[in-house]
Amino acid sequence: MSGKDDHIFKKFNLLRTPSGRMILKSGLLKDKKYSLFKHYLNESKKEYTGFVQRYKDGIYELIRSDSTPIDTHKAFIDEIGSPKELELEANQIAIVKEKINERTIINDRIERILNSNFVKMTYPVFFALFDGYSDKSNSHDRILRDNVIDGHLIAIDLSEPMDRIVDKDEDLDYLEDYKFLNPYILTLAKRKIREAGTEVFKEFEAGFMDALMGQKIDYEMKTNSLDLTYENLERSYKKYRSVLGTAGKNMCLNQKPLSEIYYIGMAKAAECVGCGNEIQDAIGTSGIKSPSWPLFYSTMTGDVKSGFKLTLEKSRSYLSEAYLALEMLEEDFKIKPYLEFLFLTVGHYNEFWYRELITKRVDLLTKFQHDLKIT
Template sequence: MSGKDESIFSKEALMGTQAGKDIIKQGLLRSKGYKQFNEYKERAEQEFGGFAKRFVMSLHSAINIDNNPASTMQKFADEVGASELIPDAKSIPDIKARLSNPDVLQDRVARILNSNFVKMTFPVFDALYDGASEYFGDSLSQEKRNAVIDGHIIAIDLSEPMDRIVDRDEDLEYLEDYKFMNPYILGIARSKIAQGGDAVLKAFEEGFKDARVGQYIDIKLKTNPSSINDENMNDCYKKYRAVMGTAGRNMALNRRPLGDIFHLGMARAGEGVGCGNEIEDAIKNGSVKIPSWPLYYALNTGDVRRGFELTMQKSELYLKEAEMAVEMLPQNFQLKPFLEFLFLTVRHYNQYWYNQLIKRMPFAEFQRKIEAVVK
C-alpha cells in the first residue's frame, strides 16, 4: 500500500484491523484485486519520481517567467475568495528569489507531495484511466495520459498547502512559500488538464468551484465552531468530494457511464478518507479538529468518545456508497476487483487510526479543549 506513513500498512498494523486481516487474506490467496492493486502500486512507485520532476520543472519555469507575481497572487486571491492564502505584497520579491532556487523549490514540492491523498490516489488514477481507455477502445496517447493524470494529482496537491495555511498545524516555517506557490500550482494543473479536451477542462472547473465553496465554509467554521451543523459539514466536505469526484470523472475523459460511476466512487471514497484523516489529525495534534465530524457529533451528544464512534459510522456510510459505484460498473469492466480492494484499504486506514485513538484514550483532554473554544 502507499501512503504518507507506510507503517500503517505493515503486517502488524494490518493484523490489528478487520479490513487489514482481509487484505492479508487476499494477499495470501493472490486474489485478482490484490494482484491488480499491487501492479498499479508498483508502477506508481516507479513513476512517482518522474511525475515529481515534471512538476518541479513546470513550477520553476512558471515562477521564473512571471514578471508580475503580485498581480498573479491577487488574481488567485480573487478567484478563491481568500486573501489569507497569498503572501503579503512586501514579501513577494524575497519569496520569488528564494523559490527561484531549484533545490529550494524541490524541497517545498516534496513536502506537499508527502500527502496521503496524493500518494494513495496516484496509482488509482493510473488504473481508472487505463480501465476507461480499454472500455471505450481509445488509442493510447502517453502524452495525453500523463497530462490528465498529472494535472489532477497536482490539483489535489494544491489542497495540501491551502489546508496547511488555513489549519496552521504543520510546516509553519514554509507557509509563506506555499502561499506564493499556490497560483502557479493551479495554473499548471489547468494547463495539463486542458490537454484532455474541453469537456475534461469544463468538469475540472466545475469541481474546483465546488471545492472552493467547501474550503470557504471550512474557514468560516474555524472562526465560529459553535455554528457547526450537519448541513454545513456536508458542504464543507465538498473540498473532498469535488476534487476526488472530478478527478474520477476525468479519468474517463468525462464520458458516461464510467465518468459518472468513477465520480461517485472517488467522491465517496474521498469523504471516507476525510473521516479517517480527522481522527489521525486529532491524535497527532492533541485536539479535535475544527471543523470535523468528530466535533459535530461530540457537540450534539456531549460525549467526545461517542463523537468519534459516530464518525466511524459516517465513514462506513461513505464507503458503502463508494461500493455501490462498483456495483454500477459494466460487467466487462476489467478493473472492478481493483476498486473493491482499494476501498478495503481505505476501510483499514480508518480502522487503524480509530484503534490508535482508543489505545490513547485522550477524550477528557479533548473535551476540555472543545469547551475552551466552543462557548
C-alpha cells in the same frame, strides 16, 4: 499502502481490523484484487519520479518566465475568493521571488508539499482509473494520460500548501514561499488538464469552484461565523468529494456513463477517508479538529467516545455508497477488482485509527471529554 503511514498496513496491524483481515486474506490467496492492486502500485512507483520532475520543471519555467508576479498573485487571490491568509503584500512578493528563483529551492519546496498522504495514495488510483477507461475504449494515449493525471494530481497537491498556511501546523519557515508558489501550481494544473480537451477542463473548473466553496464553509465554521450543523458539515465535505469526484470523472475524459460511476466511487471514498483523517488528526494533535464529524457528534451526544464511534459509522455510510458504484460496473470491467481492494484499504485506514484512539489513547478521550465540558 503507498503513503506516509505504511506501518498501518503491516501484518500485525492488518490483523487488528475487520477490513485488514480481508486484505490479508486477499494477499495470502494472491487473488485478482490483490494482484491488480499490487500491479498499479508498482506501475505508479515507476512513473512517480517522472511526474515529480515534470512538476518541478513546470513550476520553474512558469516562475522564470513571469514578468508580472504581482499581477499573477492578485489574480489567484481573486479567483479563490480573496482569503487574507493566503495573500502576500506586493513588497513581499518581490522578496520571495528573488529568494525562490533558484531551481534547487523550488525543487525543495515542491518535494515538501508532495510529502502528503493524499497525493501518494491517489497517484496509483488515477493510474488504475485511466487504465480501466483505456481498456474499455481501446484507446491508449500516454501523453494524454500523463496530462490528465499530472494536472489533477498537481491540483490536489495545491491543497497541501494552502492547508499548511491556514492551519499553521507545519513548515512554518516556508509558508511565505508557499503563498508565492500557489498561483503557479494552479496554473500548471490547468495547463495540463486543458490539454485533455474542453469538456474535461470545464469539469475541472466546476469541481475546483465546488471544492473552494467547501473549503470556505469549513473555514467559516472554524471561525464561528457559521454554526457547526449536520448540513454545513456535509456542504464543507465538498472539499473532499469535489476534488476526487471530479478527478474520477476526468480519468475517463468525462465520458458518460463511466464518468458518473467513477465520480460516485471516488467522491464517496474521499469523504470516507476524510472521517479517518479527522480521527487520526485528533490523535496527532491531541485535540478534536474544528469543524469535524467527531466534534459534531461529540457535541450532539455530550460524549466524545460516542462521537468518535459515530464518526466511524459515518465513514462506513460514505464507503457503502462507494461500493454501490462498483455494482454499476460490468463484471468484466478490468479494474473492478482493484477498486474492491482499494475500498478495503480505505475501510482499514479508518478502523485502524479508531481502534488506536479507543484502545491505546484513553488519556486523550479523557482530555477531549474535559475540553468538551469546558466548551
